[in-house]
Amino acid sequence: MAIILVRAASPGLSAADSISHQGTLQCSTLLKTKRPAARRWMPCSLLGLHPWEVGRPSPAVYSSLAVNPAGEAVVSSEQKVYDVVLKQAALLKRQLRTPVLDARPQDMDMPRNGLREAYDRCGEICEEYAKTFYLGTMLMTEERRRAIWAIYVWCRRTDELVDGPNANYITPTALDRWEKRLEDLFAGRPYDMLDAALSDTISKFPIDIQPFRDMIEGMRSDLRKTRYNNFDELYMYCYYVAGTVGLMSVPVMGIAPESKATTESVYSAALALGIANQLTNILRDVGEDARRGRIYLPQDELAQAGLSDEDIFNGVVTNRWRNFMKRQIKRARMFFEEAERGVTELSQASRWPVWASLLLYRQILDEIEANDYNNFTKRAYVGTHGCGCGSLCPSVA
């Protein structure tokens, strides 16, 4: 019942809504007209436009530079990531010739005792750190739910390496070891029980190792990099640490059998949600990051707005800052819009947790505005009761 009502109230979930990713003029570092057989590129700057001001572009198309300082054309981050999307989509299409998971009896692949315990532990961790999302996963089939927990826990542990209590001791070598462990678990040789859950998951779903490797690469880059010259660099970072989660999730969440959308477009939407979440996270945490000497904002855009690192460290909300933030928020919202269109294409039971987390995270942007753009000393906070679903939200029940 709750879900039906929430669906009716959620534009992204209307049955009549369908994605049209065809034929639109798209913009990125480059503008591109997308055709099935070819992608043609034209620098946005030729039109004197900021990419995200050209109108709602289609899949992952918001990077801002495609020339290096020497004026040479370079492949944008967005294009590099789109190539990963295409690869993931092709793999999924190839591997999904196997039976539809939903059609299998739920108990068929029930894990043996040790594994069951491992998955339960993953569920507990997910519940502890991401309660709303966890509650949403309870609507999925058991197999999918356990798989999502296992992926979540691996990502959480990876993040903890550079963000957790031992972060100061983490070296590139430690990340190399973590990557070796990842390869082992993909080869069916898990190191501990939590790895064993993921190892089991990848044996059941068509999940590729690349987004996992890329996430570790993101942690490596976080160790050495504290500034981002432009949005192209920031986009790559967001892909590494969050877009990857979207790509990992699609094979488990599943595309609705009735969906007319292309596999690539669903992956693009999943990627967009990861990017949107990460951009939002960055905008929420500007003050906190600055206190750690980090600025995850495009330096060129800061300079254009007349702002410097000093302004960020001083943390005074000025009109320049407000204007800068307005543009950053606008861009993050465009990624959310892109993501929204993909939610409807997921298999029915996977939509709600994704939708709930999208609403919840997007509200952080509203909250930053409500705080008059003071993200230096005020943390935009959205409680689990604030996901826009009122009393229909399962997190309230």
Ligand SMILES: CC(C)=CCC/C(C)=C/CC/C(C)=C/CC/C(C)=C/COP(=O)(O)OP(=O)(O)O
């Ligand atoms: C839309 C479609 C087709 C599929 C959905 C695919 C998915 C699940 C995408 C979600 C990707 C995701 C959850 C990325 C992580 C983003 C992120 C910024 C997480 C922040 O984690 P924490 O650092 O724990 O955040 P808090 O600090 O807010 O607790």
